Amino acid sequence: MPLVTTKEMFEKSMKEGFAIGAFNVNNMEIIQAIMDAAAESKSPVIMQASSSAIKYARINYLMKMVEAAVEEHPEIPVAIHLDHGPDFETAKMCIDSGFTSVMFDGSKYDFEENVRLTKEVVDYAHSKGVVVEAELGKLAGIEDEVNVDSKDAMYTDPDQAKEFVERTDCDSLAIAIGTSHGAYKFKGEAKLRFDILKEIKERIPTTPIVLHGASTVIPELVEMCNKNGGDIPGAKGVPDEMLNEASKSGVSKINVDTDIRLAMTGAIRKVFVEEPSAFDPRKYLTSARDLIKETVSHKIRDVFGSTGKI
Helix, strand or coil, X not given: CCCCCCHHHHHHHHHHCCCXXXXXXXXXXXXXXXXXXXXXXXCCEEEEEEHHHHHHHCHHHHHXXXXXXXXXXXXXXXXXXXXXXXXXXXXXXXXXXXXXXXXXXXXXXXXXXXXXXXXXXXXHHHHCCCEEEEEECECEEEECCEEECHHHCECCCHHHHHHHHHHHCCCEEEECCCCEECCECCCCCCCXXXXXXXXXXXXXXXXXXXXXXXXXXXXXXXXXXXXXXXXXXXXXXXXXXXXXXXHHCCEEEEEECHXXXXXXXXXXXXXXHHCCCCCCHHHHHHHHHHHHHHHXXXXXXXXXXXXXXX
């Protein structure tokens, strides 16, 4: 099966009440781990790269590695997606390079400018058979080139969401209902506004909904990092139970980046502490790949409910 758009994935997810994991990729080990987990679970999967990841790994390398993963597991539906595209030029580069889905993040602009810039990306993407995710509302937190102070965060307005989708013709919409980017998501307890999600779904029932900033910041992974020389105090994410409820309540795509970073870092730190003489990258990167696969499998099986949904 060649790389696919998210269109059919999302139609199935909305009909059957599950979410699809969108996992951020930076290198070969992460791509292999995600693909192996998806293949074992018989789950569709979205691999996504931010503009920072593209600068790091280089777009041709990323595309070839994702294509290799698809060749190895042709039975698994896989989309390659631009995460938080900052401008038209980045989206165009990804579309022209073979990405099947792109996100334009215009949430930092006012409503009218967000509409205008999103529509520009949509028009080009649709002319090439590529789908577009847009964002309305602002998530707090820090991830790669996204940095929003908590006081500037705002929930998505359901009425605006309807107008935005109608005017831009975007294919899916990332909304702000209380998730946050990065490892330090909340000072208190996490709280997702399922009432806002319900209102948005009522107004745009056929538009797939996306949650960004939705890593659990798995406590065991944070502990593994800290126990082995890390310094990640007070990290807190969105509990699995809330994400599971979201996946059953109309959210089609849930983004995961921080948990993958924690799994990779925790596994590598553990090897270095337990075996100080280790210097073969294959040794510690194999451990990292194994733990990322375990983390992704947990998300697919226990949180998103996408097992067997190919």
